[in-house]
Amino acid sequence: PSCVPLQFLSYLGACDRLLKQGYEEGQVEEAMEMFQYSEKKAAEFLRLLAQFNDMGFQQNEIKEVLLLCGNQRERALEELVMK
Numbered sequence: 001p002s003c004v005p006l007q008f009l010s011y012l013g014a015c016d017r018l019l020k021q022g023y024e025e026g027q028v029e030e031a032m033e034m035f036q037y038s039e040k041k042a043a044e045f046l047r048l049l050a051q052f053n054d055m056g057f058q059q060n061e062i063k064e065v066l067l068l069c070g071n072q073r074e075r076a077l078e079e080l081v082m083k
Contacts, residue, residue, distance in 0.1 A: 007037070014039035018046060034067065044071045052080060 011032065017039070018028045023046045031049075035041035045066055051073075052062045057080050065083075069075040 011037055014042070018043060021046075023050075041071060048073055048076065052076070 014037070015025075015028050015032060018031075019025060021043075023031075027046060027049070028042070031042035031045045032039070035045065048066055048071060049059070049062050052066075053059055061080060061083060062076075065076045065079040069079060
């Protein structure tokens with residue numbers, strides 16, 4: 001019998017897939033926690049975070065806005081531009 005819960009294995013698999021996309025380990029773990037281990041939501045968050053970061057916005061502001069806007073790109077971009 002395995003002592004490792006299935007949820008943990010799926011968490012590790014999700015983290016591994018996100019890391020292979022080039023995201024930093026700390027960011028992957030943080031995103032997975034923020035979105036209750038939903039790989040899909042974490043991946044979208046990380047994608048938008050990188051996009052807005054490339055546009056020159058501050059990372060802490062991006063995180064805050066993405067959480068408030070529920071990862072909705074257009075709304076988040078409006079919020080960032082207004083700040």
